[in-house]
Amino acid sequence: MASRAGEERSGAIHGKAILMMALCAVLISPHAAQAQTRGVDIRMRESEAPGAKVTGTVRLYSHSKALVVGIDQYRDPAWQKLRNAVRDARVVAEELKRLGFEVTLKTDLASGELQQSLKEFFAVQGKDPEARLLFWYAGHGDTVDGEGYLIPADAPARAHSNFLVKALPMRDFGSLVRLARAKHVLSVFDSCFAGTVFEARAGAAPAAITKKTIQPVRQFITAGDEKQLVSDNGSFRELFLRALKGEEKADFNDDGYVTGEELGLFLSQRMSALTSAAQTPRWGRLLDVRYDKGDFV
Numbered sequence: 001m002a003s004r005a006g007e008e009r010s011g012a013i014h015g016k017a018i019l020m021m022a023l024c025a026v027l028i029s030p031h032a033a034q035a036q037t038r039g040v041d042i043r044m045r046e047s048e049a050p051g052a053k054v055t056g057t058v059r060l061y062s063h064s065k066a067l068v069v070g071i072d073q074y075r076d077p078a079w080q081k082l083r084n085a086v087r088d089a090r091v092v093a094e095e096l097k098r099l100g101f102e103v104t105l106k107t108d109l110a111s112g113e114l115q116q117s118l119k120e121f122f123a124v125q126g127k128d129p130e131a132r133l134l135f136w137y138a139g140h141g142d143t144v145d146g147e148g149y150l151i152p153a154d155a156p157a158r159a160h161s162n163f164l165v166k167a168l169p170m171r172d173f174g175s176l177v178r179l180a181r182a183k184h185v186l187s188v189f190d191s192c193f194a195g196t197v198f199e200a201r202a203g204a205a206p207a208a209i210t211k212k213t214i215q216p217v218r219q220f221i222t223a224g225d226e227k228q229l230v231s232d233n234g235s236f237r238e239l240f241l242r243a244l245k246g247e248e249k250a251d252f253n254d255d256g257y258v259t260g261e262e263l264g265l266f267l268s269q270r271m272s273a274l275t276s277a278a279q280t281p282r283w284g285r286l287l288d289v290r291y292d293k294g295d296f297v
Contacts, residue, residue, distance in 0.1 A: 041058070042060045076154075136188050217295060219264070239271060
């Protein structure tokens, strides 16, 4: 059974199946210090070609909001208690606050609490069309008959009749992100599962920021692929934060910004190299023509 495993010692890697997700959202700005709640100014280019002329500056976001969830304390022994999911969530929350995000941090959520938190985040906090939303999840995931699931703290074993009652299917998550009126939504999963809500992207360098970038999008990034072994030692979280801080180069087209596409490509390449291809993050956009054209900045 795929699960996010705890660490026996620092640096130990345990198995967990990665849930493939398909959220279309725009990724985080490379120079995140500019990502303030008062808005983010973006330099627009006349085309997607490298070195294209800058045509002007656009205020892209009015607010930046994040929901960060970490689950360690699983009640059923079928799901191993984790050591780093809550810690990673807290570290991510603090960095996002520093970058100007309004952050809601939730830990060890039961099924009803997880679903309610997601509904409030996407439907209520996401009601502003000019805001950008970022969701981070660290905890167990699982795959049943090709469908990915997020595993809340009170979920029973997958063989139990109540598993499908408590676990959150990724297809339902795809419906939840559609509740948001915000143009750009990015969901990042440091977890294991597989799914079909998003279309995985190829490894080409992302295009420059143009008018196309500001169109609606729901983007997803997962820490690995289905049936892979995923580390619970914080390495995925560390690379994510290093990209946001500019400590590693994630701005592939050198336009001064890190988009969701670039963040997905960066995490895929770096985690693959770090784990000798044992863990290959996936990223993509929601399979919905209304939310598959823009990019999170």
